[in-house]
Amino acid sequence: MRIEDEIKQEKFSSVYTKLLINIVYTGNKISFKTNEILKEKNLTLQQYNVLRILRGQHPNPATVNMIIDRMLDKMSNASRIVDKLELKKLAQRTMNKVDKRCADVLITSKGLALLNELDEEIKASEKSVIHLTLKEVKTLNDLLDKLRG
Amino acid sequence: MRIEDEIKQEKFSSVYTKLLINIVYTGNKISFKTNEILKEKNLTLQQYNVLRILRGQHPNPATVNMIIDRMLDKMSNASRIVDKLELKKLAQRTMNKVDKRCADVLITSKGLALLNELDEEIKASEKSVIHLTLKEVKTLNDLLDKLRG
């Protein structure tokens, strides 16, 4: 469905503005679905993303800075998201021995298990929402990579 | 730059997950630039988007429901964003004569003037951030439209 019909707007001030709106709208739409699944597990999208970053590092720890660097939403407050994950025993913070400014953040086995539970469901949801062939998925990825320069 | 390098993650649990991350990351990156410009005018991204919706209707009023329908982020609270715009005299609410449940929302001349000031700057910023040919922009728009089904 054309983005014009989706948000009921025929004209955009430029093709670039239209593209940005299309990207953000589409991202939100897919994220919305994922969010529904996460809600059942009492996770926010950002908490989920940080958990995945921690799993990517496991069994090595990440630092808060590393998390900020890899987060999708650079605006947000990584330190407090880690607070929330720690509160739920999904992650654990320990002081870095070498650089005492850094906090080592590790995903716990409970965190790993939770992600494991979610993996298949979210993968299936994303696949069912993305109406593209594998070739189109690749083209789209390549164009987005090129877009950012 | 490949999304893998951008967020320093080599493997994704599926190509669909990778695509979603790529879309959200790219949208955030462009939005971040736009947000910098809006901050100088004391506008949030969402307030800006609602203002543009109101301009699209002008000189006819929009209703809150219409705004929700056209917003990029369906999660958010349109009524309170209109509150903020009204507080800044950028929009105005009046009761709909026919259906008293509805609030007619109109952009003010101050709102129109503000958008006018922003138009060129934001258009230029978006264009400079999107490193694609016009043909690629079109392909990307088409693929995103198809993705959503």
Added chain:
DNA sequence: ACATAATATCTGTATATACATATATTTGTA
């Protein structure tokens, strides 16, 4: 070694947001 800058993280505070619920009005139906 000392002072200064840079870095990593944390925290106070104001604002924004999500969610559930409340309120008012209109629509549909028996």
Added chain:
DNA sequence: TACAAATATATGTATATACAGATATTATGT
């Protein structure tokens, strides 16, 4: 017509977020 359901919006409340410092530690230049 009366009454339940649907619709449009607003609001209370808990939580999340952004932003601006604050704090602690490490790196750098002299």
